[in-house]
Amino acid sequence: MKLRIVAAAIGVAIISSVASAQASMKISISVAQNSHQGVGIDTFAKEVEARTKGRIKVQPFYSGSLGGERESIEAVQLGTQELTLSSTGPVPNFVPEARILDIPFLFRDKAHARAVLDGPIGQEMLTKFEPKGFKALAWAENGVRHMTNSKRAVNAPEDLKGLKMRTMENPVHIAAYKGFGIVTTPMAFPEVFTALQQGTVDGQENPLSVIMAAKFEQVQKHLSLTGHVYSPAIILMNKAAFDKLSAEDKTHFLEAAKVAAKANRARVDEDDAKGVTELRAKGMQVIEVDKSKFVTALAPVNAEFEKQFGKANLDRIRAVK
Ligand code: EAX
Numbered sequence: 543m544k545l546r547i548v549a550a551a552i553g554v555a556i557i558s559s560v561a562s563a564q565a566s567m568k569i570s571i572s573v574a575q576n577s578h579q580g581v582g583i584d585t586f587a588k589e590v591e592a593r594t595k596g597r598i599k600v601q602p603f604y605s606g607s608l609g610g611e612r613e614s615i616e617a618v619q620l621g622t623q624e625l626t627l628s629s630t631g632p633v634p635n636f637v638p639e640a641r642i643l644d645i646p647f648l649f650r651d652k653a654h655a656r657a658v659l660d661g662p663i664g665q666e667m668l669t670k671f672e673p674k675g676f677k678a679l680a681w682a683e684n685g686v687r688h689m690t691n692s693k694r695a696v697n698a699p700e701d702l703k704g705l706k707m708r709t710m711e712n713p714v715h716i717a718a719y720k721g722f723g724i725v726t727t728p729m730a731f732p733e734v735f736t737a738l739q740q741g742t743v744d745g746q747e748n749p750l751s752v753i754m755a756a757k758f759e760q761v762q763k764h765l766s767l768t769g770h771v772y773s774p775a776i777i778l779m780n781k782a783a784f785d786k787l788s789a790e791d792k793t794h795f796l797e798a799a800k801v802a803a804k805a806n807r808a809r810v811d812e813d814d815a816k817g818v819t820e821l822r823a824k825g826m827q828v829i830e831v832d833k834s835k836f837v838t839a840l841a842p843v844n845a846e847f848e849k850q851f852g853k854a855n856l857d858r859i860r861a862v863k
């Protein structure tokens with residue numbers, strides 16, 4: 543009798559501890575919290591917690607504290623980390639189909655890119671992550687990339703010849719920047735500031751949001767507004783972790799990711815609006831280049847991309863209004 547009461551009490555204790563247990567998940571970014579990506583993952587964490595009434599907690603990690611983007615994507619694929627928000631930099635190494643989105647001068651502007659990513663082409667692309675062990679929750683945004691360096695004012699594509707620049711670990715970017723005559727050095731983002739500071743590389747390219755968040759103005763004198771490529775970002779989740787969620791929680795995660803992407807894009811717009819003024823005030827020399835010269839200089843490389851990816855596929859993206 544006594545034993546049975548004890549057993550029942552233990553049973554109650556176990557059940558109540560399960561009911562009140564909070565699932566805790568990790569999400570990471572490679573840039574600082576005070577950034578477009580920080581706004582993205584903070585919003586995501588807040589939304590998931592609110593929508594699940596605190597049953598699921600998402601803990602944000604910033605500044606590459608869990609590793610660079612490639613390492614974080616790997617961790618999400620393995621399931622040692624549930625979530626990450628990453629640029630598409632290292633994504634082609636996991637999902638080769640996504641390479642097409644990293645082609646320079648493919649998107650006219652952010653509005654075009656957003657329409658493509660939120661439309662059928664982008665939504666179809668999200669499904670390509672599933673066989674690789676990911677649930678891609680939503681497209682977010684890194685921004686339009688521009689070039690910086692410590693050596694010289696880059697006014698025209700000729701000025702890029704021989705510059706040693708850090709690139710993302712992205713095969714499309716590397717091929718394209720070689721086409722400009724740049725000496726490319728692929729490197730994970732958390733190493734970039736030191737590499738610029740020590741002169742291991744002369745320059746790098748990133749959206750204004752990243753340049754400001756990383757304080758690159760401290761180690762880079764020249765900024766050229768080349769706008770040479772749009773840089774998407776994506777919110778990735780370990781597929782098994784997503785599949786384990788109830789149908790209701792799946793919806794909460796997908797909705798939270800949409801709200802997060804919206805907040806992230808709004809911050810990119812804010813950064814783009816004030817970035818040049820702010821970086822000039824901090825001592826950078828900012829050059830508004832004639833973009834058409836850069837487009838022309840890259841024509842041979844882009845012709846290669848057309849062959850490689852299929853003109854019809856590129857035209858389908860270009861045709862989106
Ligand atoms: O995601 O690696 C890069 O240059 C990325 O743009 C940066 O980490 C933000």
